[in-house]
Amino acid sequence: MMSILRQALTVVGTGCLTLSAWATQHLVSPGDDWSRLAPRLKPGDEIVLMPGRHIAAYFEDLHGASDKPIIIRPLSRDHPVLIGAREQGLHLVRPRHVIIRDIQVVGASGNGINMDDGGIDPDKTPDAQPWPANVRLERVSVLRTGPVGNHDGIKISGLSGVYLIECIVEGWGGSAVDLVGCKDVTIERCEFRGLLDFSQDNGVQAKGGSTDITILECIFRDAGKRAINAGGSTGLRFFRPPVPVDAAPGSRFEAERITIERCLFVGGDCAVAFVGARGVTVHACTVVNPRMWAFRILQETDDSRFGPCQRGVLTSNLVVWNQETIRQPWNIGPGVDAGSFVLESNLWWGGEGQRRLELPGRVGSDEVTDLNPLLDEKFRPQAPGARGYGRPGE
Structure with missing residues (x-):
């Protein structure tokens, strides 16, 4: 019974579907400020971008788990989505166990997609190593950046x-x-x-x-x-x-x-x-x-x-x-x-x-x-x- 419940999709509120007690699909309509999802996201969650043109997003400390990554994707590969960038299309600071699939970022004047460790002070952290991100970008297109x-x-x-x-x-x-x-x-x-x-x-x-x-x-x-x-x-x-x-x-x-x-x-x-x-x-x-x-x-x-x-x-x-x-x-x-x-x-x-x-x-x-x-x-x-x-x- 538990395995069936974990696979069930149940509407729990506008733009939100629960996958299980541990994971939720967050449905984002074009024009929504999806950066505001940040405090609600937990390992295993999915951000599902509905068909259309989306605004840019910024996330700090977006952390999935090795067996429960946070996924950013369109509704399906047959329904492509576009992020219309101004300065940047998508910026992740200190991400961990995140997968981004099948999106387009178009027209950024800064960087199309930016991922970083948030910056360090080398005098205070002289042994700082690269942040262990484990991030995957799959079939992502970034077009006409700059120029x-x-x-x-x-x-x-x-x-x-x-x-x-x-x-x-x-x-x-x-x-x-x-x-x-x-x-x-x-x-x-x-x-x-x-x-x-x-x-x-x-x-x-x-x-x-x-x-x-x-x-x-x-x-x-x-x-x-x-x-x-x-x-x-x-x-x-x-x-x-x-x-x-x-x-x-x-x-x-x-x-x-x-x-x-x-x-x-x-x-x-x-x-x-x-x-x-x-x-x-x-x-x-x-x-x-x-x-x-x-x-x-x-x-x-x-x-x-x-x-x-x-x-x-x-x-x-x-x-x-x-x-x-x-x-x-x-x-x-x-x-x-x-x-x-x-x-x-x-x-x-x-x-x-x-x-x-x-x-x-x-x-x-x-x-x-x-x-x-x-x-x-x-x-x-x-x-x-x-x-x-x-x-x-x-």
């Missing part, structure tokens, strides 16, 4: 345990996804599309001490100046954990342990920039027709506590560019340890009569530089000897 300046599609600061699955970001000012001081983040099967008249500095950026970031099976189309900015330049107060005044020389990095795998990059100025980062791996990716470079190795801080950009690894990638517009696919700036990079089993093609390549680091004997991969309309190599390189075909 110019440091205005991100999805901005995540000081959180750990974040998953972006099958999301779309189209048109933004700063970064499509900006990770600052984050840990254990997975971005999987997402698509990032640049638009005209949007400044689009980066597609995905991970900096401020971000670690253990996985970018898997994503598509970047004209995704700005740096489709992936692995590292960067961050104000010290935004690092998680904070950077001690007495940190050993060369012991800190803007980002560490980033894996970029089975991704497609089409157009844009540069596919991947390694910037003050250590241990970034690019594996089985396809890069097609970047406008300026395929890859960059840079250092944007001269603080002695930070080590030079180092230990990047590139394996099984396919890189195609037009040598009439790009002389070399690599750009290497000063103050980096390019010699520590490792390149193995990559295919490089700039066209017939290709110039001698200048590749950084320890280059394996199996680099291929004389084979036209014969890409099809989906950028899959058709040449028999090229089919083991780049993003696996569908």
